[in-house]
Amino acid sequence: MKPIFLCLTLLLAGCKLTGSAETDAKPLVSPGPRPLYLLQALPDDDLKQRLQACKTQPFYRHDFSIGHRGAPLMFAEHSKQSYQAAIDMGAGIVECDVAFTADKQLVCRHAQCDLHQTTDILLRPELAAKCAEPFSPAEPANGKAASARCCTSDISVAEFSGLCAKMDGVNPHAQNVADYVQGTPGWRTDLYSQCATPMTHQDSVALFKQQGVKMTPELKQPQVPMPYSGGYRQQDYAQQLVDEYKAAGVAPSQVYLQSFNWQDILYWLEHEPEFGRQAVWLDGRYEQPDFNPMQSRSWQPSMAELKASGLNIIAPPLWLLVTEQDGKIVPSAYAKAAKAAGLEIIAWSLERSAPLAQGKDWYYQSLPTLAKHDGVVLQLLDVLARDVGVTAVFSDWPGTTTFYANCLLGDGSF
Template sequence: MTILKNSANERAQLHKSALHKLRCQCLTLPLAIISTFLLLGCNEDDGSLAVILPTLPPTTDPIQSLAYTYGVRPFYLVNDMDESPLKDELLACKGQLPSKTDFSLAHRGAPLQFPEHTYDGYVASAQMGAGILECDVAFTNDGELVCRHAQNDLHTTTNIVATPLADQCSVPPIIDANGTLTNAADIECRTSDISVTDFKSLTGKMDAVNTQATSISAYMDATAPWRTDLYSQNGEVLTLKEHIALASSLDMKHTPELKEPVVTMPFNGYSLDNYRQQLIDTYKSAGVPASDVYPQSFNLEDIDYWISNEPNYATNAIYLIDDSNETAAGKIFDKNDPTTWKHSLAEIKARGVNTIAPASWLLVTSDGDGKLLPSTYALQAKANGLDIVTWSLERSGPLKNGGGWYYSGLGDAINNDGDIMNVIDVLAQDVGVKGIFSDWPATISYYANCKGLK
């Protein structure tokens, strides 16, 4: 029996056939299986090929074999580091064989170069050694869960505005009598505007739009110069069920993030609790053990719900934190001043949360002379027995100008791309994080493999 991984064209053909109830020897294949792989065997009666339905989900033995690779980027980053013992140590690992590590969490796949939450990006993240794969979860208007970073980002992350589905958007594109796009800054397309069938007809693209554009093509053509559209040709989007099947076939663990609805809830009778429960039930139905699932949310009430109703899955639940959801009223968040925090770390721990995931800049501070140190926030999290993961490395452009939001307060210590490795080292060795989300997982995998972090 031979396992065949489909090319983009083959996958597209299979999707089309699946919609017409593709049958082989009277056997109907679910779309999630067709979109990921086929098992082909020989029909003993006539020697023809027969499609054999595999058992899903493969939560123990991987179906797709992978050749792990770092590519060139980790070596570029290490070479770009200032001279230091850490640079010497990382250079000494240049001949190591890449391997999978749960310390490397794939943030939306590999969106530094691949459209986020797409098949190709997910597979690329696995090939780079990421052990845990993220799906940001949103819902369609017929109650299906799909992988999108926000309920209202279809206009920036897919080709919807260039399709007839644009008319169904909450704020559709407006084209005047002269053929000019007149509302580029206001367009909004939500997963809840369309059905799951509509969603599956879309193509993912790099997350960016030109809000000053006067045409649809110019609106969509806005990828940052330090990213690329080289791998944007396929852009296959996935439902949560398909994502689970793919991650399991790649022998990866799962970290779904429940995204905040932008519609008024209940939505057509669908409540927040329905949404929270459906996410967990989807993993249960797929047979994925709770130990392999790390449900996330920026909403502490979502974590409360899972603690009360799904304690097994809540054990690994991750409370995501940045200044948007953990700033005290009337304050500006300061990672070194507990009076500016909405909740103390002791309160969060007492609530039953085991793991927090602050943005990386909340965990690292600088002494003002270029030395990176754990922040007060990081030290108090450790003191209160909280496990820590963090997000998201490789999300900024070149770091020669300080790195922007993801490196807030670290400008004196950040002046070249190689400094990413110094940040990773402080997070791993001094803060003691259990894993790092990255838009390019190979960077984290290289460091983790070199340091023996599994």
């Protein structure tokens, strides 16, 4: 039996492949079947041949692969199970989006006020009664959708930790709560969402540290007025995030702080420079009324100004980094300008989309004629890595980014 297959057979017994010190230090991981499914959708070209040649090789954790909210294509986002799935698929970096509770404790949640669609809070009457906006049924006669609004700041951290995380989604046509919370899109799955475990930020730090992966928390914009109860300011919120890493003994090199709020980035650069030097600015300039991805004069502040302020890493959505030219995916003017300014680029978020054959998708809007089949996921990934030169890519199914990175990139660190 060949050594690689013997090793895979004996993996549970602690077998390690012989090789470099770099690979010996990393656990074998399993990207799973999805990358091979996407591979079959590729045309018979050089990229397909290069990726097919990797199918039977061992796979290792890779920093190019970031678990966006864990692995929420199939696991309840920001749950222990979702994080573990991302790690098992080889994500070298995993994300905890950070919000705060009524008692000012940090928890992993994509938005402060999404508990009604990502947990079972509405099915718990004692907690549902605390929601900022209670459940309201749909009214088909006047076109009103069913609604609710439940925030982390409505409950304590203990109450949050007692919830069950579920797949993100609600049924806007629901007449009752039980139907309302059954809103998982058909292209995702509830198979692995049986009372998933929600995580505090400290829980996530402990898990990621124990598993040996890097951490990229996003400080979410508060959806309550700041300063919050008792004078809790935005600066306190930003500092508390860093303090929890310090308390856990996590080195700044292992943490990539994120925020859409430029003032958060400036705060970290000034007050926590060791963490701030690899803070990630999530670029939301595309929401500016006069923003044009092809005209640099509409990007305010400019790429050069961002770099001069101390920023080193910028993170735009996928579509800002590419465009179509002569039937091919090519780097955009935005991507070229960011690289010219000396900024590292992280892209978001791969595989957060319905099958591309279903039609237009926000993440692929700059590829209107090419994004017609799921093989484009791998084509886009290849352009981002080789031509744009991104440092890493967020994905809702990090097995795909792990597979690509192990096949065609380097040793896995940045």
